[in-house]
Amino acid sequence: MFDDAYRSGHDRVAALVAGLGEIELARAVPACPDWTVHDLVAHLAGTAADVAARHTAGMPGPSWTAAQVERGAGRTVDELLAEWDEHADDAARAIEDRRVPAGVLHDLLVHEGDLVEALGATAPPWDGWAPAARLAVRQVVRGIRGSPSLVVRSAGIEWRSPDDPGERRGAAPAASRPARSTVTVDFYELYRGLHSRRSRAQMRDWEWDGSPEPWVDALPMFGPRDDEQPLPAAS
Structure with a gap:
């Protein structure tokens, strides 16, 4: 592959x-x-x-x-x-x-x-980079431990940090669960953000349920950045 x-x-x-x-x-x-x-x-x-x-x-x-x-x-x-x-x-x-x-x-x-x-x-076609990118996203999200937990939704896939309680039967009511943030984002944008190719402000503009903090600092593998990056041309 x-x-x-x-x-x-x-x-x-x-x-x-x-x-x-x-x-x-x-x-x-x-x-x-x-x-x-x-x-x-x-x-x-x-x-x-x-x-x-x-x-x-x-x-x-x-x-x-x-x-x-x-x-x-x-x-x-x-x-x-x-x-x-x-x-x-x-x-x-x-x-x-x-x-x-x-x-x-x-x-x-x-x-x-x-x-x-x-x-x-324009952005490259999915078949050229998505399989390898999915593995990278999984590795990053599985490396997140403790609270708050993180749920990442992109390209029809959901990744949860290991300590996220999920929606298991018998899980604590939502009001008493540990803090969680959920982000839904285009897959190309997610891959770019994880590789420190999006600014904090650009990542905060993703669709968040819960606070984007500390994730805009923690998710970029090469550290956060504040210089806004150009987006690919519309296809």
Whole structure:
């Protein structure tokens, strides 16, 4: 599953950035403001090359990624895409065989969204990222312990934190249950928020039953942010 998701993500990003002009390639990426579109493509291509070469010491730290951006500086986007295409299958197999963490896949899917939003494109199709995203949501929600509890509803699925009493027979009356918040949100927006791609204010605008606090700080895996992020274009 993960190998197919990586390959399809590679194909979509390649189609998105192939043929971009200098102005678009030099555009800053709002989710990664220190990087341009060109820098982000260099990182993705460099990640595949490093994984294929088993050069994973320091992954995914800042010096590891900075070296990829530096290697890609001065190269055309066509050259970067050619490098990525050469190593994409090796990277996909390494993810599927668990020789590298699944985070390599999520890095691609999250950065795909970064590029989509920076370039004003439409959100990627569900079949390219939803199966892997469901596992990420489950992992995050199951890591929430204690009270208040959290219920997340998205894409027709419900995830409950482990200490949520649920609606079991014999459960305490609602008035006497521990504090709970329930959020209902578009699945793409949920995935972006969990990866620190939505501001606190944007996450508070999700449909909440109960307080959005402390979740706007606790849910983003890389910490909360206050800079509002662009949304993908309407399809």
